Amino acid sequence: MKVVESVSAMKALARGWRRDGKRIGLVPTMGYLHEGHLSLVRESKRRTDVTVVSIFVNPTQFGPNEDFKKYPRDLAKDIVYLETGGVDCLFHPVAAEVYPLDYRTFVEVQGLQDKLCGRSRPGHFRGVATVVLKLFEIVRPDLAFFGAKDAQQVLIIRRVAADLDLDLEVVTCPTVREPDGLALSSRNAYLGPAERKAALALSMSLRWAERAVAAGERDTARLVAGIRSVLEAEPMARVDYVEAVDPETLEPVGEVRGEVLVALAVFIGPTRLIDNVRLRA
Ligand code: AMP
Numbered sequence: 001m002k003v004v005e006s007v008s009a010m011k012a013l014a015r016g017w018r019r020d021g022k023r024i025g026l027v028p029t030m031g032y033l034h035e036g037h038l039s040l041v042r043e044s045k046r047r048t049d050v051t052v053v054s055i056f057v058n059p060t061q062f063g064p065n066e067d068f069k070k071y072p073r074d075l076a077k078d079i080v081y082l083e084t085g086g087v088d089c090l091f092h093p094v095a096a097e098v099y100p101l102d103y104r105t106f107v108e109v110q111g112l113q114d115k116l117c118g119r120s121r122p123g124h125f126r127g128v129a130t131v132v133l134k135l136f137e138i139v140r141p142d143l144a145f146f147g148a149k150d151a152q153q154v155l156i157i158r159r160v161a162a163d164l165d166l167d168l169e170v171v172t173c174p175t176v177r178e179p180d181g182l183a184l185s186s187r188n189a190y191l192g193p194a195e196r197k198a199a200l201a202l203s204m205s206l207r208w209a210e211r212a213v214a215a216g217e218r219d220t221a222r223l224v225a226g227i228r229s230v231l232e233a234e235p236m237a238r239v240d241y242v243e244a245v246d247p248e249t250l251e252p253v254g255e256v257r258g259e260v261l262v263a264l265a266v267f268i269g270p271t272r273l274i275d276n277v278r279l280r281a
Contacts, residue, residue: 014140031078047171053082061124113125146173182199182203208226224243242264259280
C-alpha cells in the first residue's frame, strides 16, 4: 500500500491511474478505523480498480468545545488494517497543507447544513463539505463511499456533488453494527463499560420504532415520543435530538408515508453518539 502525505504526490498518483484507464474509489475517513470503514473499503474494491482511503481529522468540522484534540488516533494500527483490507493507497495529509494559514474558501449547503446535527454543531457540515470537496478535487475519484450511519452527511455530500456538477458517483453503504445493535463508531472508544451498556439505548429505541411501524403506527409524534421514552429510561443518556424527517429535505414529517428518516443524537456521559433508521409504511 502506498502512503501519501502531500497533496501534489496524491494528485500525481491519481493522474497516473486515470491515464491507465483505472477507475478510482475514495473512502474519506478520520481514522481509528473499524469494521464500518472496512465495509466501505470492500464496496470500493468491488466496484473500482484502485481504492484510496483518506485519513484526516478535519479541524474545520469540530466546534471550539468539541473533541478535535482528543479524537482517537492510531495511524500504525490503521495502516495494518488497511493493508489487510487490500487498500491501494492511504492519503494522510497534514492539516497545514490542507488549510494553509491564509485559507479562506468554504462550501455551504444551505438549509440542509443547519438541520439535525447542524443545529447542535454549528459549522460542522460546512467543514465536512469543504474537506470532502477538497479530497474529491485532489483524488478525482469515479466513486466515493460513505456510511448511512451519517445520514445527514451523505445527503449533504450528494447535494454538493449534484449542485457543483461533480463527475463522480456518491455511494451510500449500510450501517455496520456490533452484534448487540450498537452502530460502530470511532467515538465508541470513549465509552467505559457502563457507558457502553447504556449506549445500547440508541439502537434499542430505533428498533422499538421499527416494531411500532410494523404494528401499524404512522404518527411520527408518537414514534418520537416512544423513542424518547426508551432513551430516557437509560439514566446515563441525555437526548440531544430525536426527529422524524423527509430523507431528502430533512424537513419534519407528521406521518409515516413513503420513507421517513428517524435520526437521533444522544449524549452518553460526555460522548455524543448518533444513529438513524429509515422507516417505511
Ligand atoms: P468517520 O471516520 O467517522 O468520519 O467515518 C468515515 C466514513 O465511514 C463515513 O462515511 C461514515 O459514515 C462511515 N462510517 C462510520 N461508521 C460506520 C458504520 N458503523 N457503518 C458504516 N459506515 C460507517
